[in-house]
Amino acid sequence: MSAAQFLLLVAAGFLVWAAASRYRKYRRQQIAKQPLEPGWEDILQSKVGLYPALPNELRSALHSRMQLFLHDKEFVGCDGQVISDEVRLTIAANACLLVLTQTRPIYPSFQTILVYPSTYVATEKARDGMIVYDQHSVRAGESWYRGPVVLSWSDILHGSNNDEDGHNVVIHEFAHKLDEESGVMNGLPILRNSAHYAEWSKVLNDEYDAFLKRVERRRNTVIDEYGALSPVEFFAVISESFFEKPKRMKSKLPELYSQLERYYHLDPASWNTGSDTSS
Numbered sequence: 001m002s003a004a005q006f007l008l009l010v011a012a013g014f015l016v017w018a019a020a021s022r023y024r025k026y027r028r029q030q031i032a033k034q035p036l037e038p039g040w041e042d043i044l045q046s047k048v049g050l051y052p053a054l055p056n057e058l059r060s061a062l063h064s065r066m067q068l069f070l071h072d073k074e075f076v077g078c079d080g081q082v083i084s085d086e087v088r089l090t091i092a093a094n095a096c097l098l099v100l101t102q103t104r105p106i107y108p109s110f111q112t113i114l115v116y117p118s119t120y121v122a123t124e125k126a127r128d129g130m131i132v133y134d135q136h137s138v139r140a141g142e143s144w145y146r147g148p149v150v151l152s153w154s155d156i157l158h159g160s161n162n163d164e165d166g167h168n169v170v171i172h173e174f175a176h177k178l179d180e181e182s183g184v185m186n187g188l189p190i191l192r193n194s195a196h197y198a199e200w201s202k203v204l205n206d207e208y209d210a211f212l213k214r215v216e217r218r219r220n221t222v223i224d225e226y227g228a229l230s231p232v233e234f235f236a237v238i239s240e241s242f243f244e245k246p247k248r249m250k251s252k253l254p255e256l257y258s259q260l261e262r263y264y265h266l267d268p269a270s271w272n273t274g275s276d277t278s279s
Contacts (some may be wrong), residue, residue, distance in 0.1 A: 008120065011048075021244060027104045027140050027224055028068060028198050031057045031067050031068055031071050032064040032065075032067050032068055032180075033064070033067075033153070034067050035063075036063055037073075037085075040085065040086070040089055043085060043086050043089045043090070044089060044093055047086060047089070047090045047093075047157070047160055047161065047198050048089075048090060048093045048094060049160060049161050049163025049164075050094075050097060050163045050243060050244075050268075050271075051093060052272075053101050053163070053268075053271040053272045054271065055271065058100055058266075061100050061101070062093060062096055062097065062100060065096035065099055065100060065106060066089070066092045066093060068106060069092045069095060069096055069106060070088060070089075070092050071106075072106075073092075073107075073111060073112070073113055073259075074111055074113070075087065075088055075091070075112075075113050075115060076112060076113070076114050076115070077098040077115055077262070078114050078115065078116045078120070078230070079116050079120070080117060080201045081115050081116055081153055085113065087115060087153060087156075090156055090157070090160055090170075091113060091115070091151065091156065091170055094160055094170035094171055095107070095169060095170055095171075095174040097243060098174055098175060098178060098239065098264065100264075100265075100266060101228055101264070101265035101266060102279065104190075107174065107178075108181075108228070109146050109180060109181060110144075110146065110147055110148055110149065110177065111148075112147075112149075113149050113151065114149070114150045114151070115149070115150075115151050115152075115153055115156075116152050116153065117152070117153055117154065118148070118152050118154040118155070118208060119139060119140055119152050119154070119155065120136050120138070120139060120150070120152060121139075122138075122142060122150075130164075139152070140152045140155035140169050141155065141169040141170075141172065141173045142173065143173040143176035143177055143180075145180055146180065149173050149177065150173075151154060151164065151169060151170065151173065152169065156169055156170055159171075163243075163244055164244055165174070165244060165246065166222070166223070166224055166237075166240050166241045166245045167224065167240060167244070168243065168244055169242050171236075171239055171240050171243055171244075172237065172239070172240055173236075173237045175235060175236040175239035175240075176232070176236055178190075179232060179235055180238070184253055185232050186231060186232060187204070187230070187231030187232045187234055187235040188200070188201070188204075188231075189235070190261065190265070192265070196262065196268050200259055200260060200263075203255050203256065203258075203259050203269045204231070204234075204235075204256075206213065206255075206257065207238075207253065207255065207256045208227075208231060208234050211223055211226055211227065211228065211234065221230075221238055221248075221252070222241055222242070222245055222248050222249050222252050222253055223241050223249075223253075224237040224240065225240055226269050238256060238260065239260070242257065242260045242261075242268065243250065243268050246267075246268035246269035247269045249269075250269040257269070
């Protein structure tokens, strides 16, 4: 093959790749524009507590993100759990709240969501010296690194219906998925601007230390104490509180709220979220 023929072959391959890329982009734009199917709005209104509070422009963005999410993800029922529109939409809506303003592909690192009817028993390997054994724990959800998300439907419903208690297992587990996009799950997601990392690290470290002290003194009110396990869990639970206790967080923990507001590019304290107060 001559050099000219090789260059023609490379050029042809590039044109094919470019055409395929443009088609994929067009196809995803069309998927995002699809209207909700009949009955879907009723499910969102009744099962997703934060949905009625969303401003209209954010509600439209949520619909678009949900259409892509539902197209990309596979839902698998476990222990007899039926995957209905109610299940799919409740999970999709809560998960997509976290990526309403994100321009990158949403949750690209995994495909499968496993749904159990209620809390389930997870088994993992543990070590005691030279002995390796199975350790069992009851869970409402978990996020496997670069793997599936596992959720309990009863816990999804409880957290999704109550939009002010600071507990939302879908938001919690999908915050872990955002966290892992940086390549390591450490409580530091990919920020919008590289100039933000220094301030994020200082504020989050200071807030985490203060949070641990409040937990120890039993004076913690805004953030779930489960966050004391690690910075990884801290990021997940502050994300829950950011969406479900926004006014209280903004009042009591303004610097932390400001960092999350900049990261999520949202201000849920300005939404009509009911009786969440600064008291």
